[in-house]
Amino acid sequence: MGTQDTWQSALDHTRALSPASFEQWFSSVQFESLENKTLTLTARDEFVRDWVKTHFLPALVEQLEQQLGSGIAVEWQVDSDLPRPVCDPPVKAAPVPAPTSSRRISRVPPRSVKRELREVLNPKYRFDQFVVGPSNELAFAAAASSADANGPKYNPLFICGGTGLGKTHLVHAIAHHVLDERPNARVVYVSAERFTNEFIEALQHQRMDEFRTRYRRECDVLLLDDIQFLAGREQTQEEFFHTFNALHEADKAIVVTSDKYPQQLQKMPERLVSRFTSGLVADVQVPRLETRVAIVKKKASLEKIPLPDEVAVLLAQHVQSNVRELEGALIRLAAKSSLTGRTIDYDFAKAEIASVAPRRPELMSVADIQRAVCNHFQMTNAELLSKDRHKSVAFARQVAMYLCRQRLRCSFPELGRAFGNRDHTTVMSAVRRVEALRQKDPQVNAHLEAIEQSLIASD
Numbered sequence: 001m002g003t004q005d006t007w008q009s010a011l012d013h014t015r016a017l018s019p020a021s022f023e024q025w026f027s028s029v030q031f032e033s034l035e036n037k038t039l040t041l042t043a044r045d046e047f048v049r050d051w052v053k054t055h056f057l058p059a060l061v062e063q064l065e066q067q068l069g070s071g072i073a074v075e076w077q078v079d080s081d082l083p084r085p086v087c088d089p090p091v092k093a094a095p096v097p098a099p100t101s102s103r104r105i106s107r108v109p110p111r112s113v114k115r116e117l118r119e120v121l122n123p124k125y126r127f128d129q130f131v132v133g134p135s136n137e138l139a140f141a142a143a144a145s146s147a148d149a150n151g152p153k154y155n156p157l158f159i160c161g162g163t164g165l166g167k168t169h170l171v172h173a174i175a176h177h178v179l180d181e182r183p184n185a186r187v188v189y190v191s192a193e194r195f196t197n198e199f200i201e202a203l204q205h206q207r208m209d210e211f212r213t214r215y216r217r218e219c220d221v222l223l224l225d226d227i228q229f230l231a232g233r234e235q236t237q238e239e240f241f242h243t244f245n246a247l248h249e250a251d252k253a254i255v256v257t258s259d260k261y262p263q264q265l266q267k268m269p270e271r272l273v274s275r276f277t278s279g280l281v282a283d284v285q286v287p288r289l290e291t292r293v294a295i296v297k298k299k300a301s302l303e304k305i306p307l308p309d310e311v312a313v314l315l316a317q318h319v320q321s322n323v324r325e326l327e328g329a330l331i332r333l334a335a336k337s338s339l340t341g342r343t344i345d346y347d348f349a350k351a352e353i354a355s356v357a358p359r360r361p362e363l364m365s366v367a368d369i370q371r372a373v374c375n376h377f378q379m380t381n382a383e384l385l386s387k388d389r390h391k392s393v394a395f396a397r398q399v400a401m402y403l404c405r406q407r408l409r410c411s412f413p414e415l416g417r418a419f420g421n422r423d424h425t426t427v428m429s430a431v432r433r434v435e436a437l438r439q440k441d442p443q444v445n446a447h448l449e450a451i452e453q454s455l456i457a458s459d
């Protein structure tokens, strides 16, 4: 058996143990070599490396040793750019790392501060109320690890993704967890908007010392929600930069959420962006149908709304891109049911949904756009998705990525996967490049318009 075959068979065996989780993690791992009983792998970041080490490596090494004899060594590299990851992502959820021992905390927070915090936190946003699926598995595991008593392993944790996909839920869950497990820990949860307002007020009333004590010295865990709000607010950014550094140096956990990837944040100074990317960036994406069904069922049981399975599926099919809206649809249905005295069944739900929002025609898919681009440039889909770097093929590929992003608002990682498992940064730069070319090169613009026309015609 050749090395490649040995590796492949060990891999297949490991995959079979837990396929969904395997795909989730091995889409961020690249095989380099297997030589002289040394396996070399590259992980996208330390978080992935450590997870794979603990959860998959023992089985994988055991398989390799069965074929090659004992004494397999594993060497790891870390690189955010993985052109050839082991596999496509994901199908299902993986377990969460459980918090362990307790960590030394310097000062006990006054009771009122803690009470104040609990009042700000949504009591329902807890880890056990969060449904984990392929779209949010990494963010969930990372959030759980940030709440860990051993302190932050990946600091800062930057959670990003579209609106209504659970970012705030996750940071509130961290706060609840830390407060429950380590009553002495000083947790500060604040939206970037509130941080800004407090900062301005402190400036106005000469209370900067107080402000800095709160955020820099009396804080063991800082949770800053919706950092995109700081865009263009230079003075607040400056203050936050120093807050960040003070906490980071003291090894205090920092978790930031954002509706964009760090590199996409507009009007944000480079030094802050680079701080954000220095730890772990974990995105939350639109959950798939099965996860949406699980979410709506969980919400129903939490709110004590009797919800038949078929209605849960109907709602999840109808509201696709935003969990907050999905929840809204459920609550509306429950309200209507209690007002009219009708039981929530399939027909009732169907009629309600139809009356609230007529279903949009099926959206165009990535495949439709890829097909249109292939037609236009006279190439096959295999070529479009291949690793071919010839200028003409690469250009067509970039155009297709750009159009998908423009028309479907897909996330970058999603597009990376749809385009032959490329890294999200590759997609980002492709989209940017085409955007820029379109502005200055009339020929590029003509290509794009022709493809757009063909898409409209087939819409």
Ligand code: ADP
Residues within 6 Å of the ligand: 125, 129, 130, 131, 132, 136, 161, 162, 163, 164, 165, 166, 167, 168, 169, 170, 295, 298, 323, 324, 327
């Ligand atoms: P974001 O901050 O990303 O805009 P939120 O955290 O406010 O989104 O989530 C919106 C709503 O959707 C909340 O009620 C939250 O509980 C719910 N939600 C989102 N994702 C999940 C999930 N995976 N499991 C359970 N509830 C979720």
Ligand code: MG
Residues within 6 Å of the ligand: 167, 168, 169, 225, 226
């Ligand atoms: Mg939010």
